Amino acid sequence: MIAIGVVALVLFAALATYSPDDPGFSFTGSSTVVHNRIGPVGAWLADVLFFLFGRPAFLLPVALAASCWALLRRGRSEPGSHMNTTVRIGGFLLVLIASCGLTTLHWQPGLLRQTAGGVVGSLVGKGLAAGLDFLGATLLLIAAWMAGASLAFGMSWFSVMDRVGAWVWDGIGWLRTRGASARDAAEGRERRQARQEAVKSEQKKAALRAPPRIEPPAPLFEKSERAEKERQVPLFDPPRANELPPLKLLDDPPPREALYSAEALEALSRLVEMKLKDFEIDAEVVAVQPGPVVTRFELRPAPGVKASQITSLAKDLARALSVLSVRVVEVIPGKSVMGLEIANEKREIVTLGEILRSKAYDEMHSPLALALGKDIGGQPVVADLTRMPHLLIAGTTGSGKSVGLNAMVLSLLYKSTAEHVRLVMIDPKMLELSVYEGIPHLLAPVVTDMKQAANALRWSVAEMERRFQLMACLGVRNIAGFNRRVKDALDAGKPIRDPVMTQKAADDPSIDQSQIVDLTPLPYIVVVIDELADLMMIVGKKVEELIARLAQKARASGIHLVLATQRPSVDVITGLIKANIPCRIAFQVSAKVDSRTILDQMGAETLLGHGDMLYLP
Structure with a gap:
């Protein structure tokens, strides 16, 4: 060798x-x-x-x-x-x-x-x-x-060609990788440059433009006359059976803490603008409205920016801002801006006593006043069930639905006595509404057997038909006109005999005349169903027809429905029920399709839970 x-x-x-x-x-x-x-x-x-x-x-x-x-x-x-x-x-x-x-x-x-x-x-x-x-x-x-x-x-030349082809393919892949890396590096440089330019332009704009308008936090509610009167302890008058329960039974709200300073809100506004700029969206925060649970930033998009562009970035903005969720409000009534709702780091506890002591609740003269809570700005929200006239509530387990339903029932009990409002409660869970057993407002014991629930709804339909007959005989159009007519007759000393029984006695001589009684004012009847899904599953089509009849016709007779369910699917909230119950409340749901089912729009899936709700009047 x-x-x-x-x-x-x-x-x-x-x-x-x-x-x-x-x-x-x-x-x-x-x-x-x-x-x-x-x-x-x-x-x-x-x-x-x-x-x-x-x-x-x-x-x-x-x-x-x-x-x-x-x-x-x-x-x-x-x-x-x-x-x-x-x-x-x-x-x-x-x-x-x-x-x-x-x-x-x-x-x-x-x-x-x-x-x-x-x-x-x-x-x-x-x-x-x-x-x-x-x-x-x-x-x-x-x-x-x-x-x-x-x-x-x-x-073998075939193996040579295979090897050369593999080398060429590896070379092409390497060139692609290098090209992608070069593009990513170029895009990163462009983004950094754009960010630096945005920071510089933002500093120039900040020196010239006015800071966003910071809305002051909602002041403490002005207490109602009823709350002031109850502070005076009666010395001689014993409590009467038909009196409303005292407000002192409810806890006072905890002391309010300052959540954000004006400087922090302004800095957060600039951060929101900068994050939107990262997604190539020009928008200006013109106002900030801090609330008890969320803070709303009012955005004015630049010309040519569509609302759908900002809506599609809700999850990306939540990640960029390091918050739980961001909810985009495309239209704020009365304003030409969009809303960006960001959860507060510390949420304020909203108590029922605070709402019931408010002037807004006391000044609502309807016997069916419902205390719903506070709005975005921290103002009390009180709704009138007679105007709704029925209410549909939906929310997943743990979203605060049962607490909200109990708050609505208590607001009825604090507003009206048993002479003005009566309740029919159907509770498939046997836990949520059973605590009201024995109150004078109940027309019947709380229904926990689903086989008896259909009978309760049939009685409600029969009562609706009876009231319509009475109103037709007196020539009035609704229960308010009927009660006014009967009350005026009683005050004049000329009570009105029951025209329905009088007609039956005339047709059937066997009916004793002593059974014909004088008319008295009719109370409002509120039918509360805690879990509609369980009721529909057991009884089915029969209940749907009864609920649909009540929803279609019972408003004028003073019978109103409050339906709650934790499964807002189309087999529970059917089209027949939705068409006759336009007023709905959505607590947090698990999917967009559930939000569309209850509200006909998205948004409920981004709620925070613990009583956070969307109210569709």
């Missing part, structure tokens, strides 16, 4: 330092100085090889070096290696001959005295060119060269 390596080096040095002036095999030379580094032997050897093979003679030392390397790696002869060596030598000779022919056809001799491919190249190249033309000879020699290389190196 060492000898072969030395021969390869000597041969390469002789060929590399060849000079046409040196004496050799084909030329005696006129100079006595030998330029070849190997001496006269090297000059003679180089001349012989270039004479025979031309430029491809350099393949000989390369082949010897490759053989030396192969022997060094193999270390010893393997079975069948002599046959392999013969094949490899034959392949190398084929490569050498094809290279000589190609060199003769395509290269100039240069310093060589013969053709660029030597004598062998002249014989092969010119001979093939004479018979096959230049192009045919070139193609045949290339094919011979490839076949010889395959034999000499023991390789």
Whole structure:
């Protein structure tokens, strides 16, 4: 192996330092100085090889070096290696001959005295060119060269193409990765530059424009006259059975704490604008309204910015601002701005006593006043069930639905006595409404058996029909007109006999005249169903028809429905029920489809829970 390596080096040095002036095999030379580094032997050897093979003679030392390397790696002869060596030598000779022919056809001799491919190249190249033309000879020699290389190196051109293809594919992937990284880096630089420019422009704008208007927190509610009167303890008058329960039974609200300072709200406004700018949306915060649970930022979008663009970024904004959720209000009634509601870090506890002691609740003269809580700005919200005239409530488990329903029932009890309002309660859970068992407002014990619930609804429908007959006989249109007519007659000392019973007695002589009584004012009746889904599951279509009849006709007769469910699906809140109950309250729900079912719009799925609600009057 060492000898072969030395021969390869000597041969390469002789060929590399060849000079046409040196004496050799084909030329005696006129100079006595030998330029070849190997001496006269090297000059003679180089001349012989270039004479025979031309430029491809350099393949000989390369082949010897490759053989030396192969022997060094193999270390010893393997079975069948002599046959392999013969094949490899034959392949190398084929490569050498094809290279000589190609060199003769395509290269100039240069310093060589013969053709660029030597004598062998002249014989092969010119001979093939004479018979096959230049192009045919070139193609045949290339094919011979490839076949010889395959034999000499023991390789398959298919595997070579597979490997080259894999390298090309890896190179393309690397270029794509580099291109994507370059694009990401360029986008990052553009974003940083845009952010810096936005900060600079924002600083310039902040120096010129006025800060956003910070709405002051809602003041403490002005206490009603009833609350002031109850502070005076009666000394001589004993409590009467038909008196309203005292407000002192309810806890006072906890002391109010300052949630945000004006500076913090202004800084938060700038942060909101900056985060919107990151999403390529130009908007200006013109006002901030802090509330007990959420803070509303009033946004004025730049011209050309659609409301849907901001709405679609609600989750991204919540993540960017590090808050639980962000709710986008596309339209604020009476204003040309959008609303962005962000949850406060500390929420204020809204107590029922605070609402019932408010002037808004006391000044509502309707016997069916419902205390709903506080609005965004912290003002009390009190609704009139007679104007609704029915209410549908939905919310998932733990959203505050049952607490809200109990607050509404208590607001009825604190507003009206049993002479003015009566209740029919249906409680499939047997827990939520059973605490009201025994109060004078109940027309019947709390219904917990679903088989009896249908009977309670049938009685309500029959009572509705009876009231319609009475109102028709007196020529009035609603229960308020009926009660006014009856009360005026009683005050005048001329009570009105029951016209329905009088007609029945005239048609049936067996009815005793003593059974005919004088008319008295009719109380309002509120039918409260705590879990409509369970009722619909057990009783089904029959209950749906009864509820639909009451919802369609019972308003004028003074019968109102309050329906609550924790599963606002279309098989519970059917189209027939929704069409007749336009007033709805949605607590937090689990999916957008539930929000659409109860409110016909999205939004309830982004509520915070714990009594947070959307009210659709």
